[in-house]
Amino acid sequence: MITMIGTPPNIIIATFRETQLIALKARALADVNSVAANYFKTQNIDISQLDPVPFAMLDFSPVGGIIALVGVLFIALLGWRLIPKTSLKKPGKGTLFSIDEYITEVRIPKECKFISMRVSEIEDFTKDRLTIFGHILEDETIVLPNNEHKIKKGDRFLVKADPVELRLMMNEYGLRLTKIMRERINQLKDKQSTFFREVLVTQQSLLEGQNREFLRKRTSNTVILMALARRGQPIRKLLGNIIFHVGDVLLLQGNIDHLDDTISSLELIPLAERNVKVGVFSKVSTALLIFGAAIVLSMFGVLPITVSFAGAILMYIFTGILPISELYKQIDWPIIVLLGAMIPVSNALQSTGTTGLIAEVLLAVTQDFPVWFILGLIMIITMTLSDVINNAATALIMAPIAVEIAVSLGLSIDPFLMSVAVGASCAFLTPIGHQCNALVLGPGAYKFTDYWRMGLPLEILIVLLGTPLILYFWPV
Structure with missing residues (x-):
C-alpha cells in the first residue's frame, strides 16, 4: 500500500x-x-x-x-x-509456523516399547509428543481407538506428531512406518541420498483437490508423501485417501533434484529448511542493490518503471541470482x-x-x-x-x-x-x-x-x- x-x-x-x-x-x-x-x-x-x-x-x-x-x-x-x-497454540519444538501436528501411519513391531500398554497411556508415556487418534483395521478402515485397547505386535495406527520428534521417537520407542511406505522408501534409499521437504499447498497448486495417487503419477513414484498437517479439522483417513486442500502442509521425501522439480511443477511453496545452512544468503546484498537501483531510477523518472524493473530482471540473470531456466516458472x-x-x-x-x-x-x-x-x-x-x-x-x-x-x-x-x-x-x-x-x-x-x-x-x-x-x- x-x-x-x-x-x-x-x-x-x-x-x-x-x-x-x-x-x-x-x-x-x-x-x-x-x-x-x-x-x-x-x-x-x-x-x-x-x-x-x-x-x-x-x-x-x-x-x-x-x-x-x-x-x-x-x-x-x-x-x-x-x-x-x-488458533494460538504454542509452537512445538523445532517446528515452523507451529506445524506440530503431522499425520502419518505407523505400525507396532515386536520390539516396540508400546506393546502391552493401553492407548490412553501413550500420550503421557511420550510426554505429549505423540497422539494416537486412529486405529487401522485389517480391511484398511479407520476407527476411533479404544482407550482401553492394549497395544500388540502388528497393530497399525494413525498418529499425530511433530516430524522432528517423530523421527526421534521411532528410534526411542521402536516404532516403524507402515509396510507400504517402508517399501517405497527402501526403493529410493538404494538409488541416491534422500531429503525431506515441507511444502504448502496453495490455490494455484495442481495438488489442490487431488490425492496421493495423483502425486505418485505426476512424480513417477520418485517422491514419497511421508506425512500431512492440516489444521481446523481432524483427519481420520489413510494418507492414500486424503484429498489435498489449500493450506495443507506436506512432508515429502525424495532425491533433492526430484523434490525441487516436484515443488516447481506442482506449484507448491517450500517452507524453510529446519537446519540453517551457512552461506545461502551470499547473493542477497547484490539482489537488494539491484532492486534498490531499479526503484531509485523509476522514482526519479530516469527510466519508466517497466524499463527499470525489466533491467533489474536482466541483471538478476546476468549475475546468476535468477537462473534462466527458472525465469518463466516464477511468473x-x-x-x-x-x-x-x-x-x-x-x-x-x-x-x-x-x-x-x-x-x-x-x-x-x-x-x-x-x-x-x-x-x-x-x-x-x-x-x-x-x-x-x-x-x-x-x-x-x-x-x-x-x-x-x-x-x-x-x-x-x-x-x-x-x-x-x-x-x-x-x-x-x-x-x-x-x-x-x-x-x-x-x-x-x-x-x-x-x-x-x-x-x-x-x-x-x-x-x-x-x-x-x-x-x-x-x-x-
Whole structure:
C-alpha cells in the first residue's frame, strides 16, 4: 500500500490515471461542451498545457503509510485477541509456523516399547509428543481407538506428531512406518541420498483437490508423501485417501533434484529448511542493490518503471541470482491470463457506457450525501469485491466507475482512484481474498471464520481512517 509497486492494484491504478487523463483530454478537445471539458474547467486545468502522467512511486505513501502503521498497531495490540485461542497454540519444538501436528501411519513391531500398554497411556508415556487418534483395521478402515485397547505386535495406527520428534521417537520407542511406505522408501534409499521437504499447498497448486495417487503419477513414484498437517479439522483417513486442500502442509521425501522439480511443477511453496545452512544468503546484498537501483531510477523518472524493473530482471540473470531456466516458472500465469481477460472487460465497460450508467445509479442513490460518504462507499464496494475475486481484477472493474463518478461531479479523479487502490489492497474477510490469506490458512491453524473476526474490524478501521486521509492528501 505504501508504494506504487507494493500491490498489483497500485500499479493498475497508477497507469490507469494516465490513460484516463489522456482519454478525458481527447474528449474535451473534441467537444468543448462535453462533460470532460467541464471537468477540466472546474479543476482549473489548462487542457493545452496538460501532460498526463501516472501516479509516481511514492504518491501512495502518505495515505498507505499511515494506514499500514495503524493496521500494524491494531493487530499487535487488539486484533490478535479476536482470534480464537485454539488458533494460538504454542509452537512445538523445532517446528515452523507451529506445524506440530503431522499425520502419518505407523505400525507396532515386536520390539516396540508400546506393546502391552493401553492407548490412553501413550500420550503421557511420550510426554505429549505423540497422539494416537486412529486405529487401522485389517480391511484398511479407520476407527476411533479404544482407550482401553492394549497395544500388540502388528497393530497399525494413525498418529499425530511433530516430524522432528517423530523421527526421534521411532528410534526411542521402536516404532516403524507402515509396510507400504517402508517399501517405497527402501526403493529410493538404494538409488541416491534422500531429503525431506515441507511444502504448502496453495490455490494455484495442481495438488489442490487431488490425492496421493495423483502425486505418485505426476512424480513417477520418485517422491514419497511421508506425512500431512492440516489444521481446523481432524483427519481420520489413510494418507492414500486424503484429498489435498489449500493450506495443507506436506512432508515429502525424495532425491533433492526430484523434490525441487516436484515443488516447481506442482506449484507448491517450500517452507524453510529446519537446519540453517551457512552461506545461502551470499547473493542477497547484490539482489537488494539491484532492486534498490531499479526503484531509485523509476522514482526519479530516469527510466519508466517497466524499463527499470525489466533491467533489474536482466541483471538478476546476468549475475546468476535468477537462473534462466527458472525465469518463466516464477511468473504467475493464472494472474496474467486473468488480467489479460479483465482489461478488455474494463475497456468494454467504458466504451459501451456501462460505467456511466453505474455511476449515474450510485450518484442518484448518494446525491444528498457529502463527498466523503461517496468515497467511503466506493472503498467499501471495492473491499467487498476484493474479498471474493482477485484484487487486481477488482481494481480494473472499479477504477473506471470511480473516474466516471468523479467526472460527473466535477471533482478530481485522484482521490477516487486512491479510494479504489486502498479498498482493493484490503481483502481481509476471507482466505480466498488474497494469496497471502490462503498461505497462512494451514500453518496458522486458522478457520474460514477466523478471518472476518479480525478482518471486519480492521476493514472498518481502514474505511474510517482512510477516507479523511485521502481527502486531506488528495483534495477534491
